[in-house]
Every structure is written in C-alpha cells, then in structure tokens.
Amino acid sequence: MFDKSYKQIVILSGKGGTGKTTFSSSLAAILNNKIVIDCDVDAANLFLILKHEVISTFDYYGGKKALINQTKCTECGLCQGLCSFDAISNFTVDQLSCEGCGFCYRICPFEAVIFKQIVSGKYYECLLPDNSKFYYAKLYAGEGNSGKLVSELKRKALENIPPEIEWVIVDGPPGVGCPVNASAAAADYVVIVTEPTLSGVHDLKRLTELLNTFKINAGIVINKYDLNMDLTSQIFKYAGNNGLPVIGTIPFDKEFMNALINGENIVEVNENIREIMYSIRNQIEQQLELAFN
Amino acid sequence: MIISVASGKGGTGKTTVAASLASVKDNCVYIDCDVEEPNGHLLLNPKIDFEEKVYKKLPQIDYNKCDFCGKCVEVCEFNALINLKFEIILFEEMCHWCGSCKYFCPAKAITDREKEIGVLRCGSVNEHLIFADGILKIGEISSVPLIKELKKKVIKEKINIIDSPPGTSCAMIESVKDSDFCILVTESTPFGLSDLKIAADVLNEIGIPFGVIINKYKPEFKEMENYLNDNxxxxxxxxxxxxxxxxxxxxxxxxxxxxxxxxxxxxxxxxNLKTTKVPEKTDV
Structure with a gap:
C-alpha cells in the first residue's frame, strides 16, 4: 500500500513557543537517512541550531504585484475606487496591502498599471554534517502566500528522493491556518508538541479539530510537563478520549534555554533528554507500524 | 491611542504582555487579533456580551445568464475558478474576492454570496477594561478578513491594546497597521533574536515606532542587547x-x-507610552 520509501513526520503545536523547533532538531539528531524541512517560513529557526552548509538558493515567486507608472497615470481614480483591498491611495499602490489580483491592471483605461511577478522570498537547499539534506525558506517581511511557499519548499525537498531515505522531518509553523495545512499535507504522522498551560491545551484542541479533517495519525508530546501536573493529566485524559496517544513527556528544564544560547543541540549535551527522545522515536515507529500493517 | 503587541516568534509572551498592560491601566480596550489561536480570554476571563458572525464574500454564478465564455477564469489571478463548459467550479479557499470575475463577466452572471469564516466576541473584563477577540473557523485559511472586522472595535478615546498573531505575514501586518506604537516581545534565545530582527524590519518598513520587551530574560545571551544597542x-x-x-x-x-x-x-x-509616545527604559 506504500510506494514511497520514507515516512513523513510533521511537527505541529497550534500555540507558538511550545518547543516545536527544539523537538524537531532533537529528533533530527537521532534519526539517520533523513531529510529535514523547516516549514515555518515566516519565522524560520531550525537553521540556527542545525549546523549546515547552503548548497543551492532559489527565488520564490509568491505572486504578482501592481505598480502605477506615474508618467502614464492620469489620476482618474478608477482603480482606487475598485480595489477590494484598499491598497491604492494617492495613485500609488501600497505593496504590503496589494494581494496581486490584477483588477487595477485590467481596468486602467490608460495602461498605466504595471503588473509583474516579484520575488517574495528565498529558499535554501543545505547539507548537514552527516550529509543529510536540509531545506528551509525565508519569506520576505510582510508577504502573504506563506502556504504556497511551504508547498513549493516541500515539493523541492521531496523531488528525486534517494531510496535510502527513511525519514522526512517537517518542522511546522504555529497556528491552524494556511501554512499549517500546507505543512501537514501528505504527512504519515503528526507529532503535536504541547505544553500544560491553559493556552497550550486550548490550542491543542483547535489543532486536533483541524487534523481530524485530514485524518492523519497523530501523537502528543507534552513539553514542560512538570510545570502544571493538573493540566498534564487533563491532556492525558483529552488524548485518551480522542484516540491520540501521548508518546512522550519532557520536563521543564532551563538546560533547554542554556543549550540554545550556547548553540548546542540538547540531545548532544543532555543524556536524560536524549533517552526521552529515543523513547519517543520508538513510539513513533510503533505507531507507524500499527497504522500501516 | 493604539498600542500593538507583536513578536515574530510564537510563545515569547505577547499575550501575557498585552493582557498585563490592559490590566494595570484604566480605560483600556484589549483586542486579541491572534484569531487562529486566541488565548487572551484565558488570562483575562472576560464576560462575553455578544457574538457576531463574520463572513467573507465569494462569487455566485447565475447559470441562467452564464454562457461559459471563460472570462472569469481568465481574469482570476488566484486560479480559483475552472470552466467545465457546463459548470464553473470555485475553489473557495483560493478566492481572495477581489471582484474581478464579477466586474468583467460580459453576461453579468456573477453576484456575491457570503460564507462564514469565524466569530467575533465582545464583552468586558471589568468596568475599566473592554474585551474583544475573534475565532477563526477551523479549516478557514485566511484570517485577514476577520482581523479587519475585529479592528473596527477600536475605540479612539481609549487606550487600545492589540494582541497580534506571531510571524510577520499578512495577518501580523493587518493587526499592527495603524498602531501608534508597537511593543515587540522577544526572549533571550537565538530563536527570539532572529525572529525579532524580522519583525523589526517589518515595523520599520511600515513606519511604526516600536520598543522591545525581553521576556525570559537571561543576561548570558549578550547578542540580544548588542543587537538592540547597535540598532x-x-x-x-x-x-x-x-x-x-x-x-x-x-x-x-x-x-x-x-x-x-x-x-x-x-x-x-x-x-510613558500614553504621555510621551517615546518610552523610557525600565528595568525589573
């Protein structure tokens, strides 16, 4: 039933700052034959912790934008009145508000609107020290269409995958919107990194609701679990009621922040966390076997 | 005045800062624009007085008039329409509702219809603090129209605290735009610093003055203060x-x-923000 060689693991959280990227980097460090993709294109962070060498850089064309040629513009005001995004005022187009629909370009009686593709970001193909491929992207500030960049980045990363690749690790963005949908596409397993805070639990529920619509297998990792044991047990209960296994718990430990500040991967400097990550990896493998056999 | 709280990186403490600011001062309005994951209500426990549904517009095709000429498909930059010659298919999630298809349809066969994308809730925490937030419907991909509606709850005479979503994409811009001042919340890690730089670039580009709160502050992470001082x-x-x-x-x-x-x-x-708009430095 399975014609590709690899399993795609997508790490999500709903709420930001629960530890997705630290978790992804830890998982990447203990898996071999892998490809790592950072799909948080709004605020990419994985490249800061994974030592890498950029081997190729690509331009991302997110869409078109309109510009008004002032020498042709007669200030008739037709475009200003019709723009649905209120992007045109004083006969200039605000590039941040322009969604690239081309309405003004088509409507202008004097052909004064220039409408062209613009580079809205870059993405990078990189090599990790063990020769694994690592992909990440940077969307230019204020650009929309992050979901499209995520799809393009994943397409690049997943084309021509060598048969020895067993794992594709995808570090996803926060939220439940467009780039999250694009990140979770074609996932074999989603790891939800949550935390026992009221916000963490609230956002976990929203994310689960979204994942239910995709019908993807998922498991929960409770990060900082000892911060609030009441909520941790609530998460266990919620997980049980929703058929989501808790595949690991990670303590609140200032060592995480120290490792980050020192530019170290936590699993390389902390034996306790390394053991926890091994156990989570085994859980993921078991869950995948259950799902596919 | 409008003070927005943003961050770039998620989980740095935006909501904590925004809700704290709104709680220590009378005459505030707190507006949670993080409609994908609204959390302000968990910290402020507001009493919700009413909810409003928020809709986005989508094209509606009148097949009595449509002759399948394909003009609508041609003018749609978002590839949201497909002409099957007996039906025009719309991919709702790709439509930005720019109005091009409606405007250019030679047969005048396109009108608009509404689709619910979420709810907006209004209430109060106490007599000093008005509360509003929005909840994006699960599966809906663009939060911008909901944020636009939510920002209509700004009350000019009061101090409005806008809690922005993380990131620096369209939803964040929509949230912070028109602010008199923005507070960027970061944390003492390389992740926090990297995302702070991106958020600062955005604010400089749109021309909003800002200052920085370093949450989870650790003096060992000197790069943060070096960057802030250098810039x-x-x-x-x-x-x-x-x-x-x-x-x-x-x-x-x-x-x-x-x-x-x-x-x-x-x-x-x-x-300080209220009186001078040029905040002074404070240490805890």
Whole structure:
C-alpha cells in the first residue's frame, strides 16, 4: 500500500513557543537517512541550531504585484475606487496591502498599471554534517502566500528522493491556518508538541479539530510537563478520549534555554533528554507500524 | 491611542504582555487579533456580551445568464475558478474576492454570496477594561478578513491594546497597521533574536515606532542587547526567566497580579507610552 520509501513526520503545536523547533532538531539528531524541512517560513529557526552548509538558493515567486507608472497615470481614480483591498491611495499602490489580483491592471483605461511577478522570498537547499539534506525558506517581511511557499519548499525537498531515505522531518509553523495545512499535507504522522498551560491545551484542541479533517495519525508530546501536573493529566485524559496517544513527556528544564544560547543541540549535551527522545522515536515507529500493517 | 503587541516568534509572551498592560491601566480596550489561536480570554476571563458572525464574500454564478465564455477564469489571478463548459467550479479557499470575475463577466452572471469564516466576541473584563477577540473557523485559511472586522472595535478615546498573531505575514501586518506604537516581545534565545530582527524590519518598513520587551530574560545571551544597542532600539522592560512566572501562566494567572514590581513596571510603561509616545527604559 506504500510506494514511497520514507515516512513523513510533521511537527505541529497550534500555540507558538511550545518547543516545536527544539523537538524537531532533537529528533533530527537521532534519526539517520533523513531529510529535514523547516516549514515555518515566516519565522524560520531550525537553521540556527542545525549546523549546515547552503548548497543551492532559489527565488520564490509568491505572486504578482501592481505598480502605477506615474508618467502614464492620469489620476482618474478608477482603480482606487475598485480595489477590494484598499491598497491604492494617492495613485500609488501600497505593496504590503496589494494581494496581486490584477483588477487595477485590467481596468486602467490608460495602461498605466504595471503588473509583474516579484520575488517574495528565498529558499535554501543545505547539507548537514552527516550529509543529510536540509531545506528551509525565508519569506520576505510582510508577504502573504506563506502556504504556497511551504508547498513549493516541500515539493523541492521531496523531488528525486534517494531510496535510502527513511525519514522526512517537517518542522511546522504555529497556528491552524494556511501554512499549517500546507505543512501537514501528505504527512504519515503528526507529532503535536504541547505544553500544560491553559493556552497550550486550548490550542491543542483547535489543532486536533483541524487534523481530524485530514485524518492523519497523530501523537502528543507534552513539553514542560512538570510545570502544571493538573493540566498534564487533563491532556492525558483529552488524548485518551480522542484516540491520540501521548508518546512522550519532557520536563521543564532551563538546560533547554542554556543549550540554545550556547548553540548546542540538547540531545548532544543532555543524556536524560536524549533517552526521552529515543523513547519517543520508538513510539513513533510503533505507531507507524500499527497504522500501516 | 493604539498600542500593538507583536513578536515574530510564537510563545515569547505577547499575550501575557498585552493582557498585563490592559490590566494595570484604566480605560483600556484589549483586542486579541491572534484569531487562529486566541488565548487572551484565558488570562483575562472576560464576560462575553455578544457574538457576531463574520463572513467573507465569494462569487455566485447565475447559470441562467452564464454562457461559459471563460472570462472569469481568465481574469482570476488566484486560479480559483475552472470552466467545465457546463459548470464553473470555485475553489473557495483560493478566492481572495477581489471582484474581478464579477466586474468583467460580459453576461453579468456573477453576484456575491457570503460564507462564514469565524466569530467575533465582545464583552468586558471589568468596568475599566473592554474585551474583544475573534475565532477563526477551523479549516478557514485566511484570517485577514476577520482581523479587519475585529479592528473596527477600536475605540479612539481609549487606550487600545492589540494582541497580534506571531510571524510577520499578512495577518501580523493587518493587526499592527495603524498602531501608534508597537511593543515587540522577544526572549533571550537565538530563536527570539532572529525572529525579532524580522519583525523589526517589518515595523520599520511600515513606519511604526516600536520598543522591545525581553521576556525570559537571561543576561548570558549578550547578542540580544548588542543587537538592540547597535540598532538603537529601546528596551522597554526585561522580565526575568522564572519558573514561578511560567507556572502562574500555565494556570492563566497574569504575572502582574502576583508581582508588585512587575505591576509597577507595566503601569510605568503604559503611562510613558500614553504621555510621551517615546518610552523610557525600565528595568525589573
């Protein structure tokens, strides 16, 4: 039933700052034959912790934008009145508000609107020290269409995958919107990194609701679990009621922040966390076997 | 005035800062624009007075008039329409509702219809603090139309605190735009610094003055202060990395209720913003 060689693991959280990227980097460090993709294109962070060498850089064309040629513009005001995004005022187009629909370009009686593709970001193909491929992207500030960049980045990363690749690790963005949908596409397993805070639990529920619509297998990792044991047990209960296994718990430990500040991967400097990550990896493998056999 | 709170990186403490500011000063309006994951209500416990549904527009095709000429498909930059010659298929999630298809349809066969994308909730925390937030429907991909509606709840005569979503994409821009001042909340890690730089670039580009709060502050991470000093960015407040603050947060308790020093620091901060708009530096 399975014609590709690899399993795609997508790490999500709903709420930001629960530890997705630290978790992804830890998982990447203990898996071999892998490809790592950072799909948080709004605020990419994985490249800061994974030592890498950029081997190729690509331009991302997110869409078109309109510009008004002032020498042709007669200030008739037709475009200003019709723009649905209120992007045109004083006969200039605000590039941040322009969604690239081309309405003004088509409507202008004097052909004064220039409408062209613009580079809205870059993405990078990189090599990790063990020769694994690592992909990440940077969307230019204020650009929309992050979901499209995520799809393009994943397409690049997943084309021509060598048969020895067993794992594709995808570090996803926060939220439940467009780039999250694009990140979770074609996932074999989603790891939800949550935390026992009221916000963490609230956002976990929203994310689960979204994942239910995709019908993807998922498991929960409770990060900082000892911060609030009441909520941790609530998460266990919620997980049980929703058929989501808790595949690991990670303590609140200032060592995480120290490792980050020192530019170290936590699993390389902390034996306790390394053991926890091994156990989570085994859980993921078991869950995948259950799902596919 | 409008003060927005943004961050770039998620989980740095935007909501804690925004809710704290709104709680230490009378006459505030707190508006949670993080409609994908609204959390302000968990910290502020508002009484919700009413909810409004928010809709986005989509094209509606009248097949009595449509002759399948394909003009609508041609003018749609978002590839949201497909002409099957007996039906025009719309991919709702790709439509931005720019109005091109409706305007250019030679047969005048296109009107608009509405689709619910979420709800907007209004209420109050107490007599001093008005509350509003929005909840994006699960599966809906663009939060911008909901944020636009939510921002209509700004009351000019009051101090409006806007809690922005993370990131620096369209939703963040929509949230912080029109602010008099923006507070960027970061944390003492390379992740926090990297995302702070991106958020600062955005604010410089749109021309909103801003200052920085370093949350989970650790003096060992010198790169943060070096960057802020080199770029002449104001540090408004440093909130120490502290397990107690994290535990309180987990229960939905704002740090300003258990820590007088922080409470005074937040009050000082908002007073400075209100009177001078050029905030002075505060240390905790």
């Amino acid at each position: 002449m960015m104001d540090i408004l407040l440093k909130i120490p990395f502290d397990r107690k603050i994290a535990e309180d947060y987990s229960k939905g308790i704002l740090p300003v209720f258990n820590n007088n020093e922080l409470k005074n620091a937040f009050a000082g901060l908002i007073n």
